Amino acid sequence: xxxxxxxxxxxxxxxxxxxxxxxxxxxxxxxxxxxxxxxxxxxxxxxxxxxxxxxxxxxxxxxxxxxxxxxxxxxxxxxxxxxxxxxxxxxxxxxxxxxxxxxxxxxxxxxxxxxxxxxxxxxxxxxxxxxxxxxxxxxxxxxxxxxxxxxxxxxxxxxxxxxxxxxxxxxxxxxxxxxxxxxxxxxxxxxxxxxxxxxxxxxxxxxxxxxxxxxxxxxxxxxxxxxxxxxxxxxxxxxxxxxxxxxxxxxxxxxxxxxxxxxxxxxxxxxxxxxxxxxxxxxxxxxxxx
Amino acid sequence: xxxxxxxxxxxxxxxxxxxxxxxxxxxxxxxxxxxxxxxxxxxxxxxxxxxxxxxxxxxxxxxxxxxxxxxxxxxxxxxxxxxxxxxxxxxxxxxxxxxxxxxxxxxxxxxxxxxxxxxxxxxxxxxxxxxxxxxxxxxxxxxxxxxxxxxxxxxxxxxxxxxxxxxxxxxxxxxxxxxxxxxxxxxxxxxxxxxxxxxxxxxxxxxxxxxxxxxxxxxxxxxxxxxxxxxxxxxxxxxxxxxxxxxxxxxxxxxxxxxxxxxxxxxxxxxxxxxxxxx
Numbered sequence: 357x358x359x360x361x362x363x364x365x366x367x368x369x370x371x372x373x374x375x376x377x378x379x380x381x382x383x384x385x386x387x388x389x390x391x392x393x394x395x396x397x398x399x400x401x402x403x404x405x406x407x408x409x410x411x412x413x414x415x416x417x418x419x420x421x422x423x424x425x426x427x428x429x430x431x432x433x434x435x436x437x438x439x440x441x442x443x444x445x446x447x448x449x450x451x452x453x454x455x456x457x458x459x460x461x462x463x464x465x466x467x468x469x470x471x472x473x474x475x476x477x478x479x480x481x482x483x484x485x486x487x488x489x490x491x492x493x494x495x496x497x498x499x500x501x502x503x504x505x506x507x508x509x510x511x512x513x514x515x516x517x518x519x520x521x522x523x524x525x526x527x528x529x530x531x532x533x534x535x536x537x538x539x540x541x542x543x544x545x546x547x548x549x550x551x552x553x554x555x556x557x558x559x560x561x562x563x564x565x566x567x568x569x570x571x572x573x574x575x576x577x578x579x580x581x582x583x584x585x586x587x588x589x590x591x592x593x594x595x596x597x598x599x600x601x602x603x604x605x606x607x608x609x610x611x612x613x614x615x616x617x618x619x620x621x622x623x624x625x626x627x628x629x630x631x632x633x634x635x636x637x638x639x640x641x642x643x644x645x646x
Numbered sequence: 647x648x649x650x651x652x653x654x655x656x657x658x659x660x661x662x663x664x665x666x667x668x669x670x671x672x673x674x675x676x677x678x679x680x681x682x683x684x685x686x687x688x689x690x691x692x693x694x695x696x697x698x699x700x701x702x703x704x705x706x707x708x709x710x711x712x713x714x715x716x717x718x719x720x721x722x723x724x725x726x727x728x729x730x731x732x733x734x735x736x737x738x739x740x741x742x743x744x745x746x747x748x749x750x751x752x753x754x755x756x757x758x759x760x761x762x763x764x765x766x767x768x769x770x771x772x773x774x775x776x777x778x779x780x781x782x783x784x785x786x787x788x789x790x791x792x793x794x795x796x797x798x799x800x801x802x803x804x805x806x807x808x809x810x811x812x813x814x815x816x817x818x819x820x821x822x823x824x825x826x827x828x829x830x831x832x833x834x835x836x837x838x839x840x841x842x843x844x845x846x847x848x849x850x851x852x853x854x855x856x857x858x859x860x861x862x863x864x865x866x867x868x869x870x871x872x873x874x875x876x877x878x879x880x881x882x883x884x885x886x887x888x889x890x891x892x893x894x895x896x897x898x899x900x901x902x903x904x905x906x907x908x909x910x911x912x913x914x915x916x917x918x919x920x921x922x923x924x925x
Binding site for chain 2: 372376378379382383385387390393397398466468470471473474475476477478634637639640642643
């Protein structure tokens with residue numbers, strides 16, 4: 357058999373790599389474009405889901421007023437904002453996870469998965485496109501949710517440093533994206549149970565990250581887990597920025613762990629997804645079902 | 647695409663040697679067992695050729711297509727597409743191949759135009775390129791202009807298959823894998839698809855591997871016809887030679903003589919679940 361084994365000659369390599377990179381970036385934009393089309397088509401689902409998220413967040417945030425009404429001595433506005441930040445960050449994290457996990461599950465449901473996996477697009481760009489859209493979409497939803505609930509409770513944020521909070525959220529998104537890639541592989545290797553296992557992973561993060569309570573109240577072993585959860589640092593930093601107006605420079609103790617976890621999670625997520633893809637191709641799991 | 651993965655002028659379009667694929671199946675009676683989907687299949691297809699593979703449900707036709715389109719990894723043997731190994735150089739293979747299958751497979755809420763735009767991005771096409779080419783291609787496959795913005799779920803099966811053909815044409819594949827592309831279509835749509843296949847060869851110099859149930863379609867489109875039975879390629883030669891070899895007057899008789907069964911019979915030894923899994 358005559359095989360093509362050589363890559364292009366060195367003199368052509370640079371042009372080849374540039375062209376290849378351009379194709380990859382166009383492919384990444386294609387995933388974003390597709391998700392824009394789908395969001396437009398399912399806009400009423402999105403609106404309904406947003407109303408549900410607002411209602412859910414109100415339910416959580418009212419707990420602060422409930423404690424005061426029950427005789428508890430707390431700073432209600434501060435507790436309300438603390439819970440609101442937890443609920444908003446949690447909703448944001450949920451969107452990132454949902455989009456990445458459903459990158460595979462959704463395509464399997466629509467029956468397009470084989471066409472996507474036989475396209476000449478690297479998996480990093482394929483998942484990256486889902487991640488970029490999820491971050492943009494998630495930011496819009498998170499900001500809207502925050503504004504709506506804050507207006508409902510008449511919260512004032514005179515000292516808040518929203519720019520620092522936004523930076524923390526964006527930096528944390530890198531880690532969330534990496535973990536999302538790890539969970540995205542689940543529907544690939546287990547078409548029937550994969551998406552549900554993704555929710556399990558998401559739930560574990562919810563418990564250990566101090567979304568609605570300080571991590572100090574957790575048992576020791578769970579506190580150890582909270583140290584490797586990026587959501588812990590994201591929540592800590594965002595709360596400091598919004599509640600106390602902390603400048604970015606004073607939030608370095610939250611930023612560097614997020615950077616370290618992010619740098620570790622992206623290649624780890626890609627590696628895990630690659631192994632899952634090989635497994636799926638070995639065992640014929642890519643085939644459409646449903 | 648070909649600028650990134652050039653096609654060597656003397657390379658065969660498809661070279662498969664002793665290609666083997668098995669799947670693990672769970673059965674209440676027999677527990678876990680390995681079922682052979684392909685057993686040492688070897689074939690060569692020259693550039694520009696159209697080859698049809700005939701076989702019953704579960705014979706391994708779609709497994710061949712999936713292996714060549716890098717959606718499955720072989721358990722043994724090797725396969726190359728224009729000289730690129732389907733396992734080690736899978737991305738090069740993907741740049742050269744496209745596929746039309748029995749299921750149109752689109753995002754159902756998105757319109758034909760939207761589905762084509764995003765699919766073309768995966769092949770490096772910019773919005774300015776697709777803005778011009780997509781309307782042209784949809785017109786070429788006879789898709790009505792006033793329905794280009796409708797959700798795919800509102801379209802008939804024939805219409806959806808036209809969009810699938812447009813998607814394949816859009817990426818200018820050098821090798822086109824057709825997996826029962828006319829199954830379930832009305833006679834007129836079937837003829838339109840067959841005309842499109844001829845045009846792909848003449849105008850775009852595409853090589854075609856056609857897996858089909860339709861004996862007439864195989865005979866009219868392909869230079870050579872293969873018979874795949876229970877994962878084994880029993881023959882691959884021009885339809886006339888195939889008929890002569892088995893002393894048959896029709897391709898159906900030749901198929902019967904080669905396999906020992908009628909074309910419409912299903913595998914007796916495979917249950918429905920296995921046939922579905924191997925299809």
